Amino acid sequence: MKLVVEVVEAHDLQPKDGEGSANSFVEVDFENQRSRTLTVxxxxxxxWNQKLFFPLHNPENIYKQGVEVCVYNERSGGGTSLVRNFLGRVKIPGSNIVNQGEEVLQRFNLEKKWFFSYVKGDIALKLYVDPDYKTTPTEITDAETLMTN
Incomplete structure (x- = not known):
């Protein structure tokens, strides 16, 4: 059994690259498990239209858990290092998670992390439980690669 967080799209993000645009990716945290999308x-x-998968260690408690979704801008920090700038986040209660087959597109306004930060835009997600999902070796490798980037 897995939680699926389908990161669909974002709209009207804050420019952060100095050229009026952003190189954005999304990082999702569920029960201290993190995974991220590719950078657009x-x-x-x-x-993105990208699905991120999280094993459910305690399926009966999923509706008491929350999911944190953060949007970042990726930029080069010089050399091979990458720096990420915060673009916004949303904390989603477990009550927004549905069963597979019932998933609907949900849109959330991005929120600030700090009082003085400026955030704008929203993000569209689907959050659902897949009871029959079997992880393939390729998906495990992809998830591990994304988690280390």
Whole structure:
């Protein structure tokens, strides 16, 4: 059994690259498990259409858990290092998680992390439980690669 967080798109993000755009990616945290999407370059309205999978260690407690979704801008920090700038986040209660087959597109306004930060835009997600999902070796490798980037 897995939680599936389908990161669909974001709209009207804050420009952060110094050229009026952003190189954005999304990082999802569920029960101290993190995974991230690929980076969409030079776009304030990025489309990912990417599914992130999280094993459910305690399926009966899923509706008491929350999911944190953060949007970042990726930029080069010089050399081979990458720096990420915060673009916004949303904390989603477990009550927004549905069963497979019932999933609907949900849109959330991005929120600030700090009082003085400026955030704008929203993100569209689908959150659902897949009871029959079996992880393939390729998906495990992909998830591990994304988690270490």
């Amino acid at each position: 370059r030079k776009n304030l309205n990025p489309v």
